[in-house]
Amino acid sequence: VKINLWVLxxxxxxxxxxxxxxxxxxxxxxxxxxxPISYQSKALGxxxxxxxxxxxxxxxxxxxLGCIYHASQKQPNKRTAVGLPQYPTDNLxxxxxxxxxxxxxDKCSWYGISCIGSGVSSIELHxxxxxxxxxxxxxxxxxxxxxxxxxxxxxxxxEGDEGNxxxxxxxxxxxxxxxxxxFEYNGVPSYIGNLNxxxxxxxxxxxxxxxxxxxxxxxxxxxxxYVDMADNVYTTxxxxxITQLIDLQFLYIDHVTFLNVEQTLDFLVGMPSxxxxxxxxxxxxxxxxTRLGQLSTLKSFSCTFCGLKGTIPTELxxxxxMDRMWLYQNELTGTVPTELARMRRIKYLHLEGNDLRGxxxxxxxxxxxxxxxxxxxxxxxxxxxxxxxCTCCGGVECNNFAxxxxxxxxxxxxxxxxxxxxxxxxxxxxxxxxSTVETVNEGKIALKDLKVGDLIKNGDMVEPVYTFGHYDKxxxxxFIQIYAAGLSKPLEISPDHLLxxxxxxxxxxxxxxxxxxxxxxxxxxxxxxxxxVLAKGIFAPxxxxxxxxxxxxxxxxxxxxxENSASLMIAGVPVINMHWVSHVFMAPxxxxxxxxxxxETYVKGVNSWMVEPLRVxxxxxxxxxxxxxxxxxxxxxxxVSITYAIExxxxxxxxxxxxxxxxxxxxxxxxxxx
Numbered sequence: 123v124k125i126n127l128w129v130l131x132x133x134x135x136x137x138x139x140x141x142x143x144x145x146x147x148x149x150x151x152x153x154x155x156x157x158p159i160s161y162q163s164k165a166l167g168x169x170x171x172x173x174x175x176x177x178x179x180x181x182x183x184x185x186x187l188g189c190i191y192h193a194s195q196k197q198p199n200k201r202t203a204v205g206l207p208q209y210p211t212d213n214l215x216x217x218x219x220x221x222x223x224x225x226x227x228d229k230c231s232w233y234g235i236s237c238i239g240s241g242v243s244s245i246e247l248h249x250x251x252x253x254x255x256x257x258x259x260x261x262x263x264x265x266x267x268x269x270x271x272x273x274x275x276x277x278x279x280x281e282g283d284e285g286n287x288x289x290x291x292x293x294x295x296x297x298x299x300x301x302x303x304x305f306e307y308n309g310v311p312s313y314i315g316n317l318n319x320x321x322x323x324x325x326x327x328x329x330x331x332x333x334x335x336x337x338x339x340x341x342x343x344x345x346x347x348y349v350d351m352a353d354n355v356y357t358t359x360x361x362x363x364i365t366q367l368i369d370l371q372f373l374y375i376d377h378v379t380f381l382n383v384e385q386t387l388d389f390l391v392g393m394p395s396x397x398x399x400x401x402x403x404x405x406x407x408x409x410x411x412t413r414l415g416q417l418s419t420l421k422s423f424s425c426t427f428c429g430l431k432g433t434i435p436t437e438l439x440x441x442x443x444m445d446r447m448w449l450y451q452n453e454l455t456g457t458v459p460t461e462l463a464r465m466r467r468i469k470y471l472h473l474e475g476n477d478l479r480g481x482x483x484x485x486x487x488x489x490x491x492x493x494x495x496x497x498x499x500x501x502x503x504x505x506x507x508x509x510x511x512c513t514c515c516g517g518v519e520c521n522n523f524a525x526x527x528x529x530x531x532x533x534x535x536x537x538x539x540x541x542x543x544x545x546x547x548x549x550x551x552x553x554x555x556x557s558t559v560e561t562v563n564e565g566k567i568a569l570k571d572l573k574v575g576d577l578i579k580n581g582d583m584v585e586p587v588y589t590f591g592h593y594d595k596x597x598x599x600x601f602i603q604i605y606a607a608g609l610s611k612p613l614e615i616s617p618d619h620l621l622x623x624x625x626x627x628x629x630x631x632x633x634x635x636x637x638x639x640x641x642x643x644x645x646x647x648x649x650x651x652x653x654x655v656l657a658k659g660i661f662a663p664x665x666x667x668x669x670x671x672x673x674x675x676x677x678x679x680x681x682x683x684x685e686n687s688a689s690l691m692i693a694g695v696p697v698i699n700m701h702w703v704s705h706v707f708m709a710p711x712x713x714x715x716x717x718x719x720x721x722e723t724y725v726k727g728v729n730s731w732m733v734e735p736l737r738v739x740x741x742x743x744x745x746x747x748x749x750x751x752x753x754x755x756x757x758x759x760x761x762v763s764i765t766y767a768i769e770x771x772x773x774x775x776x777x778x779x780x781x782x783x784x785x786x787x788x789x790x791x792x793x794x795x796x
Contacts, residue, residue: 140170143178144185147262161192161257172226182262183242184229189259190245191223197254199279201304206253206277218251236658241266246598248273248299248656255279256305261288268294269598271656273324274302281306290316297598299656301326301350309333309356318342326374327353332381334358343367350374359385371397371419378404387411387425398422402448405429410449415440424448426472426522431455434473439464450500450522451475458501460485472500475517478507487511552592554601554614555659557672560642569661569672570595578663580671581642588715591662591679592728598658602630605651606639609674614657620678620688620701622669627678627701628688640676666712668705680704709765 144166145152154162165188173184198211206214217223221233230237236244242263252275260270270292272278278300280286286305289298290313298320306329314323315338323346331354340346340363349364352374359380364370373396384407390399391413398421406428414420415437422445430452438447439461446469454476462471463485471486482501489496490511500522501507503515514520555570562577562584572578576587601614604621615621617631622640633639638646663670664679671677678701682688689696690703697703 140174140181141166143181144169147182147185149258149261161189161197161254162259164192165189165259168224172224180240183240186257186259186262187229187232187235187242188224189257191220193257194252194254194275194278195220199254199277199304201277201279202253214253215251216253217247218249236269238266243267244269244271244598244658246271246656246658247275250275252278255285256300256303258285258288261291264292264294266294267292268596269297269658270295271297271299271598272303273299273656276302277304279304279306282308283311286311287313289314293317294319296321296345298322299324300328303328305330307333309358310335310339310351312336312338314339315342319345321345322348324348324350325354326350331355332357335361335364337361337363340364340367344369346370348372352376352378355379355381357381357383359383360389362389365389365393368394371395373399374401375404376400376402376424380405384408387414387430390414390417393417394419396420400424401428402426403428408432410435410438410454412437414438417441418443421445422447425452427451429453433457434459434462434478436461438462441465442467444468446470448472449476450520451517454478458482458486462486463489465489467495469495470498471496472498472520472522474500474502474515474520475522476502478502480507482507482509482511552599552601552616552619552660552662553672553677554655554657555595555661556657557614557661558611559663559670559672568659569663570659572661572663578665578670579642580665580667580669581644581676583667585665585667587663587665588712589664591664592660593662594660596658597660598656599660600654600656602633603651603653603655604630604633604639604649604675605653606641606647606649606675608647609641611673612651612653613673613675613677614655615672615677616681618681618683620680620682622676622678626688627699629682632688641674642671642676664708668701668708678704679708707762709762709768713765713768 141152141155145155148154148162154160155166157163165185168188169181169184173181176184196214196216198214202209202211202214209215219233223232229235229242230240234245234247234250235242236246243266245260245267246269248271252272256272256278260267286307289311293316295317296319298317299322301324305325309332310325310330314320320343333356335351335356335358340361344367346367347369349370349372353376356378357380360375364373370393378401385404386408387406388411390396391411396417397419400422402424403426406425409432410430412435415435418441420441421443424447426448430449432454433456434449434454436459439459442464444465445467447465448470450472452475454473456478457480458473458478460483463483465471466489468489478501482499486499487510488494490499491497497513499509499512500514500520501509501512503509503512509515553569555568557569558566559569559572560566560579561572562579572587574587574589577584578587599616602617603612603614605612613621615630617629619630620627621630621633623633624638624646633649633652635649635652637649639649641647662679668679669676670679680701681704682700684690684700687696688700690698690700
């Protein structure tokens with residue numbers, strides 16, 4: 123009895139202490155705890171039971187996370203009533219994954235939670251079937267929180283200022299993704315403009331709609347690189363505060379309706395850093411502005427089913443770095459300007475479904491692969507318009523009646539778009555931070571904990587990591603997920619990264635269900651499922667063999683520099699596998715690393731000593747015509763092949779030198795005896 127009384131007394135003391143701490147930060151002054159079934163009371167009870175001995179700061183963090191959980195776990199709302207009628211309100215499905223949530227386990231090990239020190243830095247619960255509301259108590263994490271990713275939780279609701287004002291208080295946020303949720307507001311709220319560290323935001327396909335795009339929302343976001351505001355309805359045009367952002371590279375405004383206002387393409391003129399702009403199925407009055415040709419940074423442009431009228435401006439030919447352009451299914455008239463041939467780097471050009479006339483200019487046809495880079499060219503070929511070099515003719519053959527260019531769904535962060543970045547990795551050769559390798563000394567460890575010099579088990583060999591091509595602990599980007607029979611974890615890999623399969627060493631983007639991939643023990647196992655995931659950490663460790671075992675899969679250290687191609691293509695002919703040619707080209711750097719151990723430096727996560735020069739070299743080479751490629755590549759390959767031969771015969775060279783020295787020494791000795 124004495125023991126039970128003591129436990130009761132201690133429990134009451136702890137309870138009072140936790141409650142006192144939380145009452146000082148409770149958004150309603152503590153009155154929310156008066157309702158025993160409120161999500162705040164449930165979160166309070168959780169902290170009292172499992173984490174009452176933590177510091178005050180930690181108690182507040184556990185409480186905020188507990189509020190997020192209880193407010194969105196199986197909670198009915200006005201969206202579930204309509205969208206999930208098959209479930210009774212008291213038996214709704216729960217989160218897809220909630221590993222370690224609401225337990226004694228440290229919060230930094232909970233599913234979707236990352237920390238810097240003891241502070242919560244990232245909440246990544248995308249596509250996790252959150253049902254209910256998103257708790258505004260998330261603002262209690264403001265001092266450390268950098269990333270919120272709630273993408274594709276369709277039945278997660280916020281409403282008005284009461285439900286959304288927390289956004290303006292998270293002033294350390296860098297990435298904010300709530301596309302394809304039921305967040306609701308009358309347009310785009312002004313307090314987003316408080317987030318002056320924001321780099322990427324996705325508000326697409328939400329109920330942030332039927333209201334204005336408030337200029338204050340973007341006025342101070344000078345670090346913003348990525349904006350996806352697709353699939354919404356706005357009552358104002360796009361404000362200059364967006365288009366004047368100095369770092370904005372990726373802008374997606376597809377499937378947008380502008381109510382009672384006329385939006386033209388003039389807003390694009392003068393954008394200082396725009397790299398990719400997709401606006402399919404959004405109606406724009408008027409013509410393509412001639413000054414669009416001044417956007418020297420623009421590489422990817424899509425405005426299909428946009429109602430564009432008039433002629434194609436000759437000034438578009440000034441976009442010398444343009445990689446892909448889609449203008450199909452508009453109302454464009456006139457002829458195709460010969461000046462478009464000046465876009466020497468373009469790979470995709472689609473103009474079908476317009477009212478164009480005449481012949482496709484020969485100069486444009488000369489840009490066709492294999493003698494240049496243009497691999498996909500579409501137009502009408504119906505007599506009014508002729509095209510002898512097109513890869514497809516008309517909307518049916520070009521298969522573009524069903525929909526426009528697919529817009530990204532979540533940021534992507536890769537620079538280069540990435541729809542992303544959260545980070546975009548142009549030609550990224552990377553794995554996610556939670557992917558694992560097996561080390562000699564520590565067993566399986568995550569790539570985020572791997573270091574240069576660590577010995578890893580690579581199939582039937584052990585070898586050190588001699589460098590990283592990409593090393594970014596905080597970066598967030600989209601990876602392909604490959605699930606294979608007999609392997610417990612999927613491989614999270616960038617699309618261009620090469621993977622060992624039964625076919626060859628091919629890009630991950632080319633792998634399909636049913637393919638056989640190589641595992642650590644040398645066997646082949648079947649791919650059962652392929653998906654994608656937005657994950658934190660971007661890592662590309664390099665080994666001297668050029669291969670690495672990650673999550674049980676055998677992958678190359680390298681990528682393809684030609685989209686979806688396993689082989690280096692010159693004049694349309696596969697010359698050599700990308701893995702082997704990259705491994706040969708890396709030989710000089712590996713030899714250098716044997717003798718000189720410089721400090722690794724990374725620019726935006728990319729190895730500035732090795733990867734960036736290699737990438738620049740490849741792109742300079744691949745952007746030339748076939749003759750230049752042949753006359754530059756073959757001599758260069760011969761030079762590095764000699765270096766590779768020296769590297770692979772290193773031991774033989776030393777034995778040869780030692781034998782020669784021994785022989786020479788014996789010869790001199792015999793002569794001296796004589």
